[in-house]
Amino acid sequence: MPLPDDYLTYAARQHGMDNPYYGWDPVDRREKVLLSDGTKATATIIVPLEFFPLNPPAKPFKHPGAMKTQYPDLRHYTVRDYGNRVGVFRLLKLFAATGVQATFAVNAEVARRYPPLLEAIREAGHEIAAHGVSTSHIHHEGLGIDEERDWIAQCRDVFPDATSWMSPARNESTRTVGLLAEAGFTTCLDWEADMRPHPLATEGGNVTAIPHYNELSDMKLLMDRSQSEDTWAKQITDAAEDHLLRHDQEGAGAFAFTLTPYVAGQPFRIHAVKAVLRALSSMEGLKVATAADVNTLFAEHLA
Amino acid sequence: MTHADPNLYDYWPYAGRPKIEWPGGKKLAFWIAPNIEYYEYLPPDNPFRQPWPRGNPDVVGYSQRTWGNTVGHWRMMDLFDKYDLRGSISLSIGLLDHHPEIIEACAERRWEFFSHGIYNTRFSYGMDEAQERAVLTDSINSVQAATGQRIRGYLAPALTHTESTLDLIAEHDFWYTCDLFQDDQPQPIKTKTGKLVSMPYSLEVNDVITYSVQGWSPDRYADILIRHFDQLLEEGEESGTVMCIPLHAYLVSQPHRLRSFERALQHITSHKDDVWFATGTEIAEHFRERYWDQSLADINARGVSTGGTGFAPAR
Numbered sequence: 001m002p003l004p005d006d007y008l009t010y011a012a013r014q015h016g017m018d019n020p021y022y023g024w025d026p027v028d029r030r031e032k033v034l035l036s037d038g039t040k041a042t043a044t045i046i047v048p049l050e051f052f053p054l055n056p057p058a059k060p061f062k063h064p065g066a067m068k069t070q071y072p073d074l075r076h077y078t079v080r081d082y083g084n085r086v087g088v089f090r091l092l093k094l095f096a097a098t099g100v101q102a103t104f105a106v107n108a109e110v111a112r113r114y115p116p117l118l119e120a121i122r123e124a125g126h127e128i129a130a131h132g133v134s135t136s137h138i139h140h141e142g143l144g145i146d147e148e149r150d151w152i153a154q155c156r157d158v159f160p161d162a163t164s165w166m167s168p169a170r171n172e173s174t175r176t177v178g179l180l181a182e183a184g185f186t187t188c189l190d191w192e193a194d195m196r197p198h199p200l201a202t203e204g205g206n207v208t209a210i211p212h213y214n215e216l217s218d219m220k221l222l223m224d225r226s227q228s229e230d231t232w233a234k235q236i237t238d239a240a241e242d243h244l245l246r247h248d249q250e251g252a253g254a255f256a257f258t259l260t261p262y263v264a265g266q267p268f269r270i271h272a273v274k275a276v277l278r279a280l281s282s283m284e285g286l287k288v289a290t291a292a293d294v295n296t297l298f299a300e301h302l303a
Numbered sequence: 304m305t306h307a308d309p310n311l312y313d314y315w316p317y318a319g320r321p322k323i324e325w326p327g328g329k330k331l332a333f334w335i336a337p338n339i340e341y342y343e344y345l346p347p348d349n350p351f352r353q354p355w356p357r358g359n360p361d362v363v364g365y366s367q368r369t370w371g372n373t374v375g376h377w378r379m380m381d382l383f384d385k386y387d388l389r390g391s392i393s394l395s396i397g398l399l400d401h402h403p404e405i406i407e408a409c410a411e412r413r414w415e416f417f418s419h420g421i422y423n424t425r426f427s428y429g430m431d432e433a434q435e436r437a438v439l440t441d442s443i444n445s446v447q448a449a450t451g452q453r454i455r456g457y458l459a460p461a462l463t464h465t466e467s468t469l470d471l472i473a474e475h476d477f478w479y480t481c482d483l484f485q486d487d488q489p490q491p492i493k494t495k496t497g498k499l500v501s502m503p504y505s506l507e508v509n510d511v512i513t514y515s516v517q518g519w520s521p522d523r524y525a526d527i528l529i530r531h532f533d534q535l536l537e538e539g540e541e542s543g544t545v546m547c548i549p550l551h552a553y554l555v556s557q558p559h560r561l562r563s564f565e566r567a568l569q570h571i572t573s574h575k576d577d578v579w580f581a582t583g584t585e586i587a588e589h590f591r592e593r594y595w596d597q598s599l600a601d602i603n604a605r606g607v608s609t610g611g612t613g614f615a616p617a618r
Contacts, residue, residue, distance in 0.1 A: 054308065
């Protein structure tokens with residue numbers, strides 16, 4: 001039996017995008033964004049704070065970093081927990097030393113379990129973004145709308161003031177962004193469709209997507225691809241320089257990347273994190289800013 | 304029924320902990336843990352994990368382990384002698400019978416032994432408590448008979464556990480477990496009985512991870528050890544830290560790798576003024592005597608203790 005006939009019909013085959021959130025906006029022919037304070041580009045540091053249960057479901061796939069061996073996988077549970085106990089405090093110390101503000105994307109489960117950690121982050125003036133319930137709560141198309149709405153409501157209860165959102169594993173259903181708008185979130189860190197912030201349009205209003213570069217993920221580069229700390233660090237600063245160099249031609253840009261506490265917070269990686277933070281905070285025209293601040297900075301251009 | 308959280312320890316943020324000082328006012332407790340393992344040629348099946356990834360027999364994997372014991376271990380011993388280091392051996396207890404020559408050479412050097420199960424091809428998965436107890440008494444009695452040492456440390460074979468493992472080792476008066484990786488400082492474990500310390504071991508700088516999993520070069524491995532050491536030494540100024548280098552002779556002692564490793568040892572042993580070169584038991588004993596109560600008090604003062612014991616929270 002071959003495939004059904006309609007497999008060769010293409011309902012959305014037309015000029016532009018086939019998603020409901022944004023249009024086709026190629027970089028070579030659009031108006032430059034010029035920011036009023038002269039900022040040429042922004043870099044947003046995302047620190048994911050995740051809870052990895054010992055008994056995760058694999059629905060619809062295993063969250064990156066989830067348990068790997070037979071239950072009880074104390075090995076991976078404690079290696080991940082190291083980030084929330086030890087690694088994150090190394091990062092906080094470096095942020096304070098370099099005067100950098102970051103966006104901490106926090107699972108509701110982490111906030112419930114580790115209030116002293118949340119307090120330390122708030123006290124230092126960083127942004128707290130909602131990051132779903134836990135790594136066992138991946139938003140996906142098979143999830144019913146009521147359940148997805150409930151998961152987002154749980155986060156809203158735990159983070160009443162949060163304006164930014166990142167989904168667990170950056171995964172969404174086709175309903176997620178609409179539900180985020182409904183719950184009052186204005187910034188989303190799941191997408192990376194452009195070199196500057198852009199709106200995701202929903203019936204309940206716009207949510208701003210700040211480009212979050214998967215190809216700069218510390219987890220991916222240092223763990224999955226086994227790159228060296230120096231190689232990783234250079235790619236982050238190269239990305240920042242590239243945005244700055246293109247400013248005259250293309251206007252202001254923005255990007256975000258992760259510092260995962262159980263990866264970047266390892267003692268032998270701290271020298272590289274330090275080098276990245278120093279380099280970024282000394283680049284002229286580059287602003288290291290939280291997702292919420294980037295959204296504000298670009299606001300007038302996000303119609 | 305499974306649990307989301309092992310509840311083996313309480314949340315304890317790294318910032319603001321009360322100060323730990325190692326003997327002589329040292330900042331970093333350094334210990335080095337050669338895994339001296341025996342992998343069976345024809346191990347039995349375990350319903351939860353296949354012993355050899357390619358099935359029995361696995362000549363490449365098996366013979367590399369033999370090389371580790373025949374050649375690699377002796378090279379490592381020479382190197383430790385050169386830098387005046389004592390190992391804390393993570394021992395496959397079965398090796399006492401297979402290779403007593405290695406045990407004698409280590410005992411002569413006053414190295415410490417702790418249990419790493421009977422063979423690294425016999426897993427804890429699926430054992431009942433009586434079976435796990437049998438492994439522990441076999442471990443204690445066999446090392447005692449061969450060396451006179453009463454072992455105090457445990458690392459589950461191939462890092463395989465049951466919910467009971469840590470309760471059982473505490474019940475058998477073990478002082479430290481190397482099975483958990485949540486910290487760079489020791490912490491009390493919430494067992495039903497006993498006084499069991501979670502001892503920082505390491506996966507991140509473990510040669511199995513750096514060489515077999517990550518595939519890093521010998522030079523990079525040495526760089527990582529040096530950076531890891533430098534950072535933990537710096538932090539040890541505030542409150543004493545622990546660094547362990549877990550080793551496997553079949554990996555680190557390879558002819559193309561051992562000299563890079565020596566570079567790291569040179570660096571580490573050049574900091575004698577600030578570093579306490581100790582064994583696992585010595586660190587555990589010091590912590591149990593001086594810092595057990597202080598640590599528990601600080602953990603409880605953070606207001607997020609869950610009470611209860613491993614896999615049995617009070618709330």
